[in-house]
Amino acid sequence: MTVIIRGGTVVNADRAFRADVLCYGDKIVAVGENLDAPAHATVIDARGQYVMPGGIDTHTHMQLPFMGTVTADDFYTGTAAGLAGGTTTIMDFVIPDPKQSLLEAYHTWRGWARKAAGDYTFHVAVTWWDESVHREMGTLVREHGVNSFKHFMAYKNAIMADDETLVKSFSRALELGAIPTVHAENGELVFQLQRALLEKGIRGPAAHPLSRPPEVEAEAANRAITIAGVLGTPVYIVHVSCAEALDAITRARAGGQRVYGEALAGHLVIDDSVYRSDDLEFARAHVMSPPFRGRHHQDALWHGLQAGNLHTTATDHCTFCAEQKAMGKDDFTRIPNGCGGVEERMAVVWDAGVNSGRLTPSEFVRVTSTNAAQIFNMYPRKGLVAVGADADIVVWDPQGSRTISAKTQYSKGGFNVFEGRTVKGIPTHTLASGKLVFDKGQLCAEEGAGRYIDRPPFATTAA
Incomplete structure (x- = not known):
């Protein structure tokens, strides 16, 4: 699957900048202005929104x-x-x-x-x-x-x-x-x-x-x-x-x-x-x-x-x-x-x-x-919008809002400790491994699509 996120402001931990983000398969393959994308690519319009690591x-x-x-x-x-x-x-x-x-x-x-x-x-x-x-x-x-x-x-x-x-x-x-x-x-x-x-x-x-x-x-x-x-x-x-x-x-x-x-x-x-x-x-x-x-x-x-x-x-x-x-x-x-x-x-x-x-x-x-x-040693695979990182991305509307309620949550349990709280700033799109899994309020999650993430050790003293 190819996805191009256009016109948003990429926000990483160190800086924010205007750029398109091109994802192919489960990876980010390009970040820059006015990127070319295949005609068959799914296009996400991120104008006025932030593009952040999942x-x-x-x-x-x-x-x-x-x-x-x-x-x-x-x-x-x-x-x-x-x-x-x-x-x-x-x-x-x-x-x-x-x-x-x-x-x-x-x-x-x-x-x-x-x-x-x-x-x-x-x-x-x-x-x-x-x-x-x-x-x-x-x-x-x-x-x-x-x-x-x-x-x-x-x-x-x-x-x-x-x-x-x-x-x-x-x-x-x-x-x-x-x-x-x-x-x-x-x-x-x-x-x-x-x-x-x-x-x-x-x-x-x-x-x-x-x-x-x-x-x-x-x-x-x-x-x-x-x-x-x-x-x-x-x-x-x-x-x-x-x-x-x-x-x-x-x-x-x-x-x-x-x-x-x-x-x-x-x-x-x-x-x-x-x-x-x-x-x-x-x-x-x-x-x-x-x-x-x-x-x-x-x-x-x-x-x-x-x-x-x-x-x-x-x-x-x-x-x-x-x-x-x-x-x-x-x-x-x-x-x-x-x-x-x-x-x-x-x-x-x-x-x-x-x-x-x-x-x-x-x-x-x-x-x-x-x-x-x-x-926990998953960086830069996770936690970063950059070439080579996993295509785990959230497109964030800082002006969007919703009122949290157990009646509308996807989570089970029948109760929400944030019940009735109106929040300003919400996701409009979520990409997981390059797949569009949340699209303007519609959840498209696939059972079993998640991957186990290996986390290698840091420097050791063991033989």
Whole structure:
């Protein structure tokens, strides 16, 4: 398929310029003014619009078995929803059970993901430790294109990694040229706070943020950063939600440590008042970890993005329907944790970031695509509109608008945490691997069209 995008302003992380973009097959083959194109080429008129790299969501959970149920979105519905919002690549998570082989879990997730409509790649969680985990981390890096490993410091008695596991896994990642990523919450503190709240009879969703205050996140972030600093490994902190955790990242970076931070679109615009709603179904729908915070934390996160101490925006897309959330109607600790957002992230970050003056269009590209591609070694294949890059492109109308609603979303789950928010700045066209998959409101996603993206390691110390 040949596609020519004419008359738009190409926006990359470093600059913006007027140019046509010619795509042949799954690659960009020319970028320049007044390009020639074959007569049979599909023409997209991008006059008055921006032409940007497709979004990369660094944090999703499709078809995830979690807390006694499975997420509503599978790899087809979730990636298709992403394409409608301008996200062309997701980074999902392989999460082995304790004592389960990492390779066994990896192959299970690869099988589930064959139906993906957009490109995908995996972080693999280290949930336990012995010599087999050490060995299989090497196999995943060398043979399967995995260069990041996830560590949950939360979820005691389930998938929580203790300090021994963190030290050994971080060290192994450094040997292999991979980067550790961390869910930073002190799992023991969360567990004890949950027990104390239940003993007091506080059982509804309003208890959820009380059991996970900012200090719980800050302690774990500090601990992970300290361990990484001693070992000399980089570290990536997922879903930073509070000023205190951001402060830990900022201090470490100021001292020369290689620490990266991720912000979720929801944490940037939604505050903790949602948990105090009289509508308990509404409140349960917002239960995720870390929870939504007070408004001053949102301001801090925006400052982190502006200052370059937070580097990526993601969603932690993990959708559940009302019936699934109601599993915790009598006990907030049993509410499946997770919210959606893969479809809305780009528009929410543009509207709240670019339209407010917090971000420039190039900074928007940086935090929605390019930084992710660089941190996880997919650049310049991803995160760039240039000759030789994948033809993953979003044509963006800065004057277009829509009102977000669960009634019109492509994502499953029946609820939208951005419900009723009108955003200005939306995609008109999305190209994935050179195919037009979203065209002026019409989703043309194809099940199974997504590709697995190998991510080679960085420089290693291993023999």
